[in-house]
Amino acid sequence: MELLKLVTVNEAKEIIKNNKSYKIETEKVSILDVLERVLAVDIYSNENVPEFVRSTVDGYAVSSNDVFGASESLPAILKLVGEVKIGSVPPSDIKDGECMYVPTGGMLPNGADTVAMIEYTEKLDDETILINKPVAPLQNIVEIGEDVNKGELVLKKGTRIRPYEVGVLASLGILEVEVYKRIKVGIISTGDEVVPPTEKIELGKVRDINSYLLYSLCIEESVEPVLYGIINDDFDKLREAVERALGECDVVLMSGGSSVGTKDETVKVIKSFEGSNIFIHGIAIKPGKPTIVGKVNDKFIFGLPGHPLACAVIFKNFVAHYLDLIRNFEREEYPIECIFSVNYHKAPGRAEFLPVQIKEEDGVLKAYPTYYKSGLISCFAKSFGYVYIEKELEGLYAGQNVKVIKF
Numbered sequence: 001m002e003l004l005k006l007v008t009v010n011e012a013k014e015i016i017k018n019n020k021s022y023k024i025e026t027e028k029v030s031i032l033d034v035l036e037r038v039l040a041v042d043i044y045s046n047e048n049v050p051e052f053v054r055s056t057v058d059g060y061a062v063s064s065n066d067v068f069g070a071s072e073s074l075p076a077i078l079k080l081v082g083e084v085k086i087g088s089v090p091p092s093d094i095k096d097g098e099c100m101y102v103p104t105g106g107m108l109p110n111g112a113d114t115v116a117m118i119e120y121t122e123k124l125d126d127e128t129i130l131i132n133k134p135v136a137p138l139q140n141i142v143e144i145g146e147d148v149n150k151g152e153l154v155l156k157k158g159t160r161i162r163p164y165e166v167g168v169l170a171s172l173g174i175l176e177v178e179v180y181k182r183i184k185v186g187i188i189s190t191g192d193e194v195v196p197p198t199e200k201i202e203l204g205k206v207r208d209i210n211s212y213l214l215y216s217l218c219i220e221e222s223v224e225p226v227l228y229g230i231i232n233d234d235f236d237k238l239r240e241a242v243e244r245a246l247g248e249c250d251v252v253l254m255s256g257g258s259s260v261g262t263k264d265e266t267v268k269v270i271k272s273f274e275g276s277n278i279f280i281h282g283i284a285i286k287p288g289k290p291t292i293v294g295k296v297n298d299k300f301i302f303g304l305p306g307h308p309l310a311c312a313v314i315f316k317n318f319v320a321h322y323l324d325l326i327r328n329f330e331r332e333e334y335p336i337e338c339i340f341s342v343n344y345h346k347a348p349g350r351a352e353f354l355p356v357q358i359k360e361e362d363g364v365l366k367a368y369p370t371y372y373k374s375g376l377i378s379c380f381a382k383s384f385g386y387v388y389i390e391k392e393l394e395g396l397y398a399g400q401n402v403k404v405i406k407f
């Protein structure tokens, strides 16, 4: 009987990195449709934001020298010389001893370096304003280029765009940006026992979870899933589906049929294509051991374990890693520090992704392992995230610090 030759988690990531040769093309996309896409170019600013000194309050534009030491008992008395209309250039400059009304967002007149908030002023008559409080230079204003400077690198290639980056692009008047094309990921479920959730289920069968799970994981990763349905454990049908997926997609995922059982056709199917190469068959990880990673010409195929939790763990750790690599995205993860709640013995010889729930107890975050088996999908739904336990460790102790990564 053939045994899997396991590689470690880090080795697997390195092998994937060293074998990727696929290039994702780029396209110009409107900033209204660019959320979660990855920038393919650096974006520099051609202008200052803002281009003029702006007030951040409703009040009077003044020179800070004129209101130095002002108080309610001894207010500064200034001459009102006009009003700035929002969206317009001030009607004039101001001189020493003068002020001009300015609304929030209005442009400061030359001669003013600060704005006195309306609450701390009093209008004595149409031409005279009393200022009851000093204001420091540059207080209550936004300076030229304070948001974005002309020539500044505002967004780096490889940035995954959030609503805030869309806002920055809008502020610069950039309405289209070059991003990597949405990666198309083909999803094939295999197994004679797997039936679509739309059908009545008979004893001995299981509903197809993985097509839906992988589809949603793809959406979460901002790539385009393409479903190829459930294919029975039949070499020709499976090969035909893989061929179609390879023709239409950038990456192909096959779920089920990755271990060494008699009906496990995945390896045979991949090997049947000219230009194929299998570089991983087995990762020292729990759940997810019987994983296959290979390629046909320059397109990667992942053979994911049929057990839903194993399938999800491999997607999140290795498929997502590959997707990051081909679109130049550097993922940053900020785990939550927690205290582990119990003594936990892990499976020997494999790193483990242990699902946990987090509870706050007396101001301390505690991580509780969720009971799980890789064939049970509900365990992850009950969990906040996971703790990664290194292969070399025997387990975790109650009271030790752990890092929890959100699912």
Ligand SMILES: Nc1nc2c(c(=O)[nH]1)N[C@H]1C(S)=C(S)[C@@H](COP(=O)(O)OP(=O)(O)OC[C@H]3O[C@@H](n4cnc5c(N)ncnc54)[C@H](O)[C@@H]3O)O[C@H]1N2
Residues within 6 Å of the ligand: 189, 190, 191, 193, 194, 206, 207, 208, 209, 210, 211, 255, 256, 257, 258, 259, 260, 261, 264, 287, 288, 289, 290, 304, 305, 306, 307, 308, 310, 374, 375
């Ligand atoms: N003798 C051994 N048996 C197994 C080993 C082993 O090392 N030696 N490894 C176990 C591990 S670990 C896993 S994980 C599974 C993975 O096996 P396969 O990838 O070959 O997957 P299948 O046998 O096709 O399916 C496993 C399990 O998952 C169910 N399944 C499959 N597809 C779906 C789907 N789309 N939705 C929901 N559930 C699915 C399937 O019915 C099986 O119950 O192998 C162990 N065995």
Ligand code: MOO
Residues within 6 Å of the ligand: 285, 286, 287, 288, 289, 290, 305, 307, 310, 374, 375
């Ligand atoms: O991939 Mo398996 O989960 O270790 O049952």
